Amino acid sequence: MRFSSICVIGLGYIGLPTASTFATHGIRVFGVDSNPAVIKSLQNGQVHIYEPGLNEVVSQALTSGNLKISAKPEVADAFIIAVPTPFYDDKKADMRFVTSAAESIVPVLREGNLVVLESTSPPLTTRDLVLPILEKSGLKAGRDFKLAYSPERVLPGQIMRELVENARVIGGIDAASAEAGRDLYATFVRGEIVLTDSTTSEMVKLMENTYRDINIAIANEFSRLADRFGVDVWEAIQIANRHPRVKILNPGPGVGGHCISVDPWFFVEAAPDITPLILTARKVNDGQPRFVVKLVEKAMLQAKSKKIACLGLAFKPDVDDLRESPAVDVARLLAEAGSEVTVLEPFNTNFEVKGAHNCATLEEAIKDAQVIVLLVNHSQFRNIDPAALAKLTAARTVVDTVNAWNANAFSAAGFKVFRLGVGK
Numbered sequence: 029m030r031f032s033s034i035c036v037i038g039l040g041y042i043g044l045p046t047a048s049t050f051a052t053h054g055i056r057v058f059g060v061d062s063n064p065a066v067i068k069s070l071q072n073g074q075v076h077i078y079e080p081g082l083n084e085v086v087s088q089a090l091t092s093g094n095l096k097i098s099a100k101p102e103v104a105d106a107f108i109i110a111v112p113t114p115f116y117d118d119k120k121a122d123m124r125f126v127t128s129a130a131e132s133i134v135p136v137l138r139e140g141n142l143v144v145l146e147s148t149s150p151p152l153t154t155r156d157l158v159l160p161i162l163e164k165s166g167l168k169a170g171r172d173f174k175l176a177y178s179p180e181r182v183l184p185g186q187i188m189r190e191l192v193e194n195a196r197v198i199g200g201i202d203a204a205s206a207e208a209g210r211d212l213y214a215t216f217v218r219g220e221i222v223l224t225d226s227t228t229s230e231m232v233k234l235m236e237n238t239y240r241d242i243n244i245a246i247a248n249e250f251s252r253l254a255d256r257f258g259v260d261v262w263e264a265i266q267i268a269n270r271h272p273r274v275k276i277l278n279p280g281p282g283v284g285g286h287c288i289s290v291d292p293w294f295f296v297e298a299a300p301d302i303t304p305l306i307l308t309a310r311k312v313n314d315g316q317p318r319f320v321v322k323l324v325e326k327a328m329l330q331a332k333s334k335k336i337a338c339l340g341l342a343f344k345p346d347v348d349d350l351r352e353s354p355a356v357d358v359a360r361l362l363a364e365a366g367s368e369v370t371v372l373e374p375f376n377t378n379f380e381v382k383g384a385h386n387c388a389t390l391e392e393a394i395k396d397a398q399v400i401v402l403l404v405n406h407s408q409f410r411n412i413d414p415a416a417l418a419k420l421t422a423a424r425t426v427v428d429t430v431n432a433w434n435a436n437a438f439s440a441a442g443f444k445v446f447r448l449g450v451g452k
């Protein structure tokens with residue numbers, strides 16, 4: 029199948045890179061978003077999210093005239109749905125964005141079209157939720173239009189490269205739908221394109237992130253064990269990982285972001301009776317901020333006052349994304365427990381943590397602090413010189429939750445150093 033125009037619904041972390049990459053590969057793209065602020069800023073050439081390399085591609089796509097931004101889908105050869113699938117407070121999947129995106133396609137769906145769902149979704153979403161909505165057009169899936177599920181699997185911070193280079197799985201509701209999906213993504217994907225059915229590809233995506241969540245959970249549990257038994261977990265992991273079949277991940281303040289901390293819940297919701305391990309891993313990772321708070325409380329026993337500076341709020345290093353971030357939980361929990369908390373997130377200085385004071389510079393954040401807690405391994409924090417740091421702050425205690433700082437160098441600069449997972 030050949031595609032000359034496509035419509036990408038949802039211009040977030042996945043939709044915008046996808047839309048602009050198609051546009052720079054010669055396809056006419058309608059980028060659709062329901063948020064007027066997003067439309068306005070993109071129409072003015074402003075990119076509303078931070079992702080290395082994205083600005084350049086979007087601006088190229090807009091200047092070429094191939095990328096047009098609009099509020100509603102237009103008639104096109106193919107439609108890609110890339111809207112968020114958050115969860116409700118009770119961890120049940122919130123499919124309202126997917127539902128309304130599919131509904132918005134109905135009036136413009138034509139015979140011969142391809143529709144691809146990219147949003148991470150519970151098993152069977154393509155067949156049981158999206159397909160019946162699209163058939164309200166009077167067209168029949170499989171016979172009149174093609175329908176597939178193709179999860180994005182890119183890593184925030186490296187989206188522009190991984191979008192092109194990663195292997196991509198495309199699951200069709202039938203073989204012809206999967207093949208049409210392959211023809212579409214072959215426009216720019218250089219990685220292997222693997223075809224399967226839609227439910228398998230939905231499961232693949234959830235399995236990848238669940239696998240990672242469980243592996244981080246065991247690393248986090250190891251950090252608690254090491255703390256109890258007087259061991260340095262980082263040293264122990266390094267040694268264990270010399271075994272040819274062992275690859276333990278890094279403990280940290282918890283698991284955040286919109287993927288790994290969310291996706292396993294889709295399995296738990298869909299089949300609670302057979303997913304005890306997945307549920308437990310989620311609970312372990314969600315409990316990790318409280319473990320970090322206990323460590324900070326231990327460090328504070330020596331401090332004169334309860335003034336704490338938290339460095340980093342993003343869910344992982346060198347991104348501006350704070351969704352589900354465990355660092356935010358740690359700062360909030362410390363403030364709730366009665367400490368005077370300053371926070372610094374260099375990639376997003378406008379974010380407010382309830383009860384904490386938001387700072388724009390490192391100097392402001394640490395000046396009067398008694399304890400400095402490193403929560404995110406941003407390169408600019410990792411490279412801090414401890415002697416220079418000592419001149420900027422009253423604090424003489426640091427807590428490193430991400431194993432970024434050289435403990436000996438910090439000790440030499442006069443700091444008492446506490447590290448996550450180090451009971452020595």
Ligand code: SAJ
Binds near residue numbers: 277278284286287344
């Ligand atoms: N984390 C740890 N220890 C580690 C690795 C990560 O605590 O050893 C934490 C991070 O700090 C972060 C969270 O886990 O809070 C998730 O970060 P991540 O870098 O592992 O993953 P994401 O959420 O940025 O992206 C993941 C990726 N999935 C996998 O690696 C299996 C990406 O490929 C997916 O496209 C993305 O989820 C997604 O959209 O589903």
